[in-house]
Amino acid sequence: MLAAGYYDFVSEELEKEKAPMKAAQRTDKSPMNEAVAWESVLQRDASADDRFLYGVTTTGIYCRPSCPSRRPKRDNVAFFSSAEAAEHAGFRACLRCRPNRAKSSNPAVQRARDYIDNHITDLSEEPITLELLGEESGLSPYHLQRKFKELVGLTPAQYIRARKSERLKDELKRGETVSRATFGAGYSSSSRVYGDANARLGMTPATYRRGGAGMRIDYLTVKTSLGTLLVGATDRGVCAVTLGDDEKYLEAALESEYPAAARSRVTALSSQLATWVEEIVAAVDGERARPNVPLDVQASVFQWKVWRELQKIPFGETRTYTEIAEAIGSPRAARAVASACATNPVSVVIPCHRVVTRGGGLGGYRWGIERKRRLVEKEHSARERGTS
Numbered sequence: 001m002l003a004a005g006y007y008d009f010v011s012e013e014l015e016k017e018k019a020p021m022k023a024a025q026r027t028d029k030s031p032m033n034e035a036v037a038w039e040s041v042l043q044r045d046a047s048a049d050d051r052f053l054y055g056v057t058t059t060g061i062y063c064r065p066s067c068p069s070r071r072p073k074r075d076n077v078a079f080f081s082s083a084e085a086a087e088h089a090g091f092r093a094c095l096r097c098r099p100n101r102a103k104s105s106n107p108a109v110q111r112a113r114d115y116i117d118n119h120i121t122d123l124s125e126e127p128i129t130l131e132l133l134g135e136e137s138g139l140s141p142y143h144l145q146r147k148f149k150e151l152v153g154l155t156p157a158q159y160i161r162a163r164k165s166e167r168l169k170d171e172l173k174r175g176e177t178v179s180r181a182t183f184g185a186g187y188s189s190s191s192r193v194y195g196d197a198n199a200r201l202g203m204t205p206a207t208y209r210r211g212g213a214g215m216r217i218d219y220l221t222v223k224t225s226l227g228t229l230l231v232g233a234t235d236r237g238v239c240a241v242t243l244g245d246d247e248k249y250l251e252a253a254l255e256s257e258y259p260a261a262a263r264s265r266v267t268a269l270s271s272q273l274a275t276w277v278e279e280i281v282a283a284v285d286g287e288r289a290r291p292n293v294p295l296d297v298q299a300s301v302f303q304w305k306v307w308r309e310l311q312k313i314p315f316g317e318t319r320t321y322t323e324i325a326e327a328i329g330s331p332r333a334a335r336a337v338a339s340a341c342a343t344n345p346v347s348v349v350i351p352c353h354r355v356v357t358r359g360g361g362l363g364g365y366r367w368g369i370e371r372k373r374r375l376v377e378k379e380h381s382a383r384e385r386g387t388s
Contacts, residue, residue: 034079037052037054037065037079038074038077040065041054041065041071041077042071044065044066044067044068045065045066046064046065046066048065048066049064049065049066049099051081052065052079052080052081053065053079053080053081053082053083053086053099054077054078054079054080055077055078055079055080055086055089055091056072056076056077057076057077057078058072058076059072060090060091060092061091061092061093061094062080062083062086062087062091062092062093062094062099063094063096063097063099064094064097064099066097067094067096067097067099068096068097068118069094069096069097083099083100084335086099087100096117096118097117098117100333100336101302101330101333106147106151108137108138108139108144108147109137109144109147109148109151109152111136111137111138112133112136112137112139112144112148112156113148113152113159115128115132115133115136115137116128116133116156116159116160116163117163128156128160130144130145130156130157133156144156151329152329154301154304154305159301162301162304163301215234215258215260215261215262216234216235216261216262216263216264217232217233217234217239217240217254217258217261217262217263217264218232218233218263218264218265218266218271218273219231219232219233219240219251219254219263219264219265219266219273220265220266220273220274220277221247221250221251221265222277222281224243224281224284224285225284225285225374226243226284226367226371226374226375227243227244227245227371228243228244228245228246228247228250229241229242229243229277229280229281229284230242230243230244230247230250230251230253230254231273231276231277231280232254232258232263233272233273233276233296234296236294236296237293237294237295237296238276238280238293238294238295238296238297238346238349239258239295239296239297239345239346240254240257240258240345240346241280241345241346241347241348241349242254242347242367243284243347243348243367243368243371244367244368251263257345276291276293279291279292279293280293280348280349283348283349284348284375285378286375286378286379286381286382287382289314289315289379290311290315290349290351291348291349293349295346295349295350297345297346302330302333302336302340303340303343305328306324306328306336306337306340306341307340307344307350309324309327309328310324310341310344310350310351310352310354310355311350311351312327313351313354313355315379315382315383316379316380316382316383316384317354317383318354318355318356318376319354319355319356320334320355320356320357320358321334321335321337321338321341321355321356321357321358321363322334322337322358324337324355325337337355338355338363341355342364342366344366347366347367348375352365352366353365353371353372353375353376354376354379356376362376
């Protein structure tokens with residue numbers, strides 16, 4: 001998505017989170033009964049999921065022992081005590097068993113979630129209904145819907161749509177044709193995938209695969225109290241909000257984000273985009289709690305959960321990365337929350353500047369720590385005056 005080195009997100013919070021990761025790395029170097037661990041993998045033993053993870057060297061993917069994917073050859077397996085250790089070794093999380101996410105504290109909800117993850121590719125042949133999930137989880141459809149939303153942050157239907165969207169994007173990135181990616185992601189027809197892609201991707205699958213080719217992005221740059229602001233938008237809504245000192249740098253960043261899209265600078269101050277820019281500038285100046293603009297951004301399930309939680313932070317207040325992780329039901333995912341903040345493509349609109357470290361420090365900010373400080377101070381002062 002964004003160019004390497006585009007983020008400057010180094011915070012005290014992340015440094016604190018590195019300590020457990022380093023400890024996990026030391027654990028991985030200590031003796032492990034790999035014979036017992038391998039037997040747990042062969043048996044898909046869910047009780048071992050909290051004890052270790054395994055990575056497959058030929059694919060670069062790491063999984064839980066209970067993962068339903070095909071068992072690898074023993075010679076191609078490495079064992080890890082944590083997701084952090086596996087990722088430090090260069091492995092990426094499996095999209096089926098989600099080893100980098102905390103399991104639900106509710107076994108019934110976890111059974112429903114596992115069923116969705118394990119059957120997402122079968123959706124083109126057999127839909128997953130709330131009644132079916134109720135049978136799998138042991139809860140009534142009504143109670144499952146309520147508990148699932150409470151613990152996961154999404155309804156079962158929303159979670160299914162988000163998982164299909166994630167898989168579609170993954171299939172397309174691997175070079176699959178649109179038709180193969182469509183059914184591989186669990187869509188029953190091309191019309192369904194195109195309809196869902198318009199809502200989730202902001203463009204058709206074919207356009208996404210071509211890096212945004214055929215998509216038009218209009219953008220405006222204006223001077224604000226925090227430097228230059230660039231706002232880019234498609235016909236569906238705002239897709240980029242960036243801050244900096246160098247207008248050319250911000251334009252280059254937009255090009256890096258959408259390399260194949262047609263980008264056009266807007267000069268007419270009476271345009272719809274100009275209206276959205278006014279809303280965002282008011283937020284930059286601490287005069288508005290939340291800009292009233294539509295968004296057209298791409299995100300994973302986890303990113304959406306984090307970003308929605310950020311939008312719930314009251315104007316003039318802050319939350320820690322750990323508090324956000326706890327609020328979305330993943331208390332051990334503070335580092336992942338920080339990563340979701342760092343990849344927020346629409347600063348201020350999704351207020352990642354309102355997230356700070358546990359010690360009360362500002363932490364890092366993609367657009368510069370001083371801008372974060374001034375944003376927080378502006379909002380706090382406006383709240384004190386009661387002018388927001």
